[in-house]
Structure formats: structure tokens, C-alpha cells
Amino acid sequence: MLDTITPVILTFNEAPNLDRTLRQLAWADRIIVVDSYSTDATLDILKRYPQVEVFQRPFHTHADQWNFGLQQVESDWVLSLDADYRLSNELIAEMDRLDPEAAIAGYFIPFKYCVFGKPLRGTLLPPRAALFQRFRATYIDDGHTQLLQVNGDCATLQAPIYHDDRKPLSRWLWAQDRYSLLEVQKLQSTPTEALSLGDRLRRNKVVAPFVILVYCLLVHRGILDGPAGWYYAFQRVLAEILLSIRLIEAEQQGMEG
Structure with a gap:
């Protein structure tokens, strides 16, 4: 084929x-x-x-x-x-x-x-x-x-x-910040009942980073992958923290507006 x-x-x-x-x-x-x-x-x-x-x-x-x-x-x-x-x-x-x-x-x-x-x-x-x-x-x-x-x-x-992404960490950080702004728009414009469980956790702002850390290291056994597993887990936690910060920022700007 x-x-x-x-x-x-x-x-x-x-x-x-x-x-x-x-x-x-x-x-x-x-x-x-x-x-x-x-x-x-x-x-x-x-x-x-x-x-x-x-x-x-x-x-x-x-x-x-x-x-x-x-x-x-x-x-x-x-x-x-x-x-x-x-x-x-x-x-x-x-x-x-x-x-x-x-x-x-x-x-x-x-x-x-x-x-x-x-x-x-x-x-x-x-x-x-x-x-x-x-x-x-x-x-x-x-x-x-x-x-x-x-x-x-x-x-x-x-x-x-x-x-298998080998681009520098600086490029990853740049992309994640861009992505977080788009995710904020999605989370704020979508009714709660239409969001997945993961997106509902993200909208909470506090819970998601901790859930992701446990999920990556324990549920998916990333802790057994050594430095590569910790690197991936920390990457995903950092992405969730960036999203939480952007959500808080957007909510505060909305209140001031």
C-alpha cells in the first residue's frame, strides 16, 4: 500500500x-x-x-x-x-x-x-x-x-x-508560551461541560501540574527511565505551570477590564 x-x-x-x-x-x-x-x-x-x-x-x-x-x-x-x-x-x-x-x-x-x-x-x-x-x-x-x-x-x-524532538530547550520554551496563550483562549471560550477531564483540571490552575508529575513518573513509570524520564516529566509540568500562569493573568486582566 x-x-x-x-x-x-x-x-x-x-x-x-x-x-x-x-x-x-x-x-x-x-x-x-x-x-x-x-x-x-x-x-x-x-x-x-x-x-x-x-x-x-x-x-x-x-x-x-x-x-x-x-x-x-x-x-x-x-x-x-x-x-x-x-x-x-x-x-x-x-x-x-x-x-x-x-x-x-x-x-x-x-x-x-x-x-x-x-x-x-x-x-x-x-x-x-x-x-x-x-x-x-x-x-x-x-x-x-x-x-x-x-x-x-x-x-x-x-x-x-x-x-524525537532534538530542538534546543529555548525553542521548546518559546513554543510552549505561544501554545499556552491559545490554550487559554480555548479553555475560556468552551463551556465546562464540553471540556475533557484534563482540560477541566487545567482550568482549575492549581491541580494540573501536580497531577501531571504523578502521571508521568508513576502511572507511566517515567521514574524507571532515569534522567530521560525526569526530563520529560519536568517538561510537562513546566508546560502546565506556564498555562496556569497565563490563565491567572487572563483572569486578572478580565477583572480589571
Whole structure:
């Protein structure tokens, strides 16, 4: 089935990650990359791969970028990837064996989070609908990220994608602060009954960071991963603290306004 799949990737200054991602896509005849005018070596790396076709456009929202990327695809199936997603060899073989029934419009794929290249025992990342039929799916914005809406049934694959981000911590902090502002908008504009349990905890502002620490280290056994496990747990706690600070800030500004 690999010959019916086109990978689509979004990029912005992803030089630390791109080679690992693209090396696992050697099977693809065509790879669509939507770049938000990178200023590092991203474009130079992309030029090394002849099957890559680059489209540059200003970034507005993730959903806009993804939907634009889907418009460039000519194959029946799409594999949507962030630039720090690396396919496992087992996943490539599993996708090649697929013979989907007509009712199946997409597949959820599990994730393994990596820190310094080491896969962790467990992470907060749920399986993601990343392989789908082009004409039966569209993206919508969801807080700081995007949500794929698939018109049809979805199955789940067994082999994972590795989330292996090697960008500097300063870039991660910059992104998390941006994301926290979008999450605040989502949490404040969504009725409580429409929020997930996790988002209700976040709206509380105090509970979420402590819950995340326990969840990462104990429930997902991150404590057994050594320094990589602690690093991931502290990252997730810091992201929740940033969100709590932004929520408090927004509430105070609202009261003053």
C-alpha cells in the first residue's frame, strides 16, 4: 500500500530533526512539505531529498497549514507527520501490508516519546489519526494544535511513530508560551461541560501540574527511565505551570477590564 501514500510534513526551523524523519520516508515517491519560511538549514536539508516538494506559505494556524498541504496531494492516502516524527521500521512494514476495507477512512497510530533519542516507557501522547484518505478528512483548529475530522471508520495500527524532538530547550520554551496563550483562549471560550477531564483540571490552575508529575513518573513509570524520564516529566509540568500562569493573568486582566 505504500505506493498509494503521500507523506505531508509541516516545517519551521526543523534542521535538528529533519534528516531522521526523511530517512524513514525513502519509500515515498513524493513528499509534500509546507514550510513557514524557515531561517535555519531546513531548506538546505530538504533539497537533499529529490522526492520532496516544498511549498512555502506564512503560518496562520496549524489547521490552515495542514489543509493547504492536503490540497497538494494527488494520491489516495495521506500520512501526516510533524518534522520530529520518525517512523519505526515495523510501522513501514505494517503500512505496506494494509488492504483496507471500503469503510475504513483512516488509521490511528501509537506514539513513543523520545528524550535524547531514548524511547520512554510511556507518555501523554495518545494514538493519533495520521494515516487517512485524502478526500475523507479535513483539519480544524483545537486550542494550540489541530484536530483531524475523518468521514468514516478508523482502525488502529500496532507499530509506533517515534516523537524525537532534538530542538534546543529555548525553542521548546518559546513554543510552549505561544501554545499556552491559545490554550487559554480555548479553555475560556468552551463551556465546562464540553471540556475533557484534563482540560477541566487545567482550568482549575492549581491541580494540573501536580497531577501531571504523578502521571508521568508513576502511572507511566517515567521514574524507571532515569534522567530521560525526569526530563520529560519536568517538561510537562513546566508546560502546565506556564498555562496556569497565563490563565491567572487572563483572569486578572478580565477583572480589571
